[in-house]
Amino acid sequence: MKETYNFCVGNSPILISMPHVGIKIPDEIASNLTPEAMQMPDVDWHLPLLYDMAKYHEASVISSEYLRYVIDLNRSPDNASLYPGQDTTGLCPVDTFDTQPIYREGNQPNEIEIQNRIKKYWYPYHEKINSELHRILSIHGIAILWDAHSIASHVPRFFAGQLPDLNFGTADSLSCDVSLQKALAETMHNSIHAKRYSHIFNGRFKGGYITRHYGKPNMNIHAVQLEMSQCIYMQESHPYQYDSELAKGVKPLLDDLLETCLLWANRHKQNYSFPSNPI
Secondary structure, three states: OOOOEEEEOOOOOEEEEEOOOOOEOOHHHHOOEOHHHHOOOOOOOOHHHHOHHHHOOOOEEEEEOEOOOOOOOOOOOOOOOOOOOOOOOOOOOOEOOOOOEOEOOOOOOOHHHHHHHHHHHHHHHHHHHHHHHHHHHHHHOOEEEEEEEEEOOOOOOOOOOOOOOEEEEOOOOOOOOHHHHHHHHHHHHHOOOOOOOOEEEOOOOOOOHHHHHHOEHHHOEEEEEEEEEHHHOEOOOOOOOEOHHHHHHHHHHHHHHHHHHHHHHHHHHHHOOOOOOOO
16 A cells, blocks of 8 residues: 655654645545635645755654645544634644635535545554654654644734744643753744744644644653744745745754754753653
């Protein structure tokens, strides 16, 4: 069976996850989607290109193959809300961030279809995250999961006004050691590449399912989500083109942040003992 995700193994303590970069749509699902959905406005566009320095840090990288409208890999399989009381999209979303319908009338997936998608697309991605974190722990005694995302700079459905450029989420400091969050904050304060960008920790984006589920500092696994505003590296209107001139500004900062994670891991791994059942 062909994999439903892309994976490249590395040799460092970092695993980078990109659950929303996929653009494939199975034919039987594509035939039920609206023209608006087929333009794919909610993809985390161009992140593999933006994070191409990952290979120099020897990070493992996993990324989705399929569009988040097929299934959202950053949601719980029971579709529990990440932000109770606030508007959000679900495991198999039925409308876009701009509240446009994803499916033609009468073609939304039923429960049987949703369960089939969980089995076919959701579980393989998460089983790979799980096994890779276990492998990294067995080698390094510590693992950092960096969950990479991007979003339009203006999403009135969720936010008033313009988003900060970089939105860090650590589940209110529960998904990673507080000293890692502090180290990242210091990098944002001290790096010459960060001066032009606004940022926030644990604002509206506190981390999705992946960050919250896998981030277990007491078990040597530290998870951080970074949600970037797309206006800092690409054109936000269709066809969502990558802007290499804009990206030249933020790529060195991403490099600094990954380097910060590696330095932090090297300083702290001797403080932990390897758990017998890490995940």
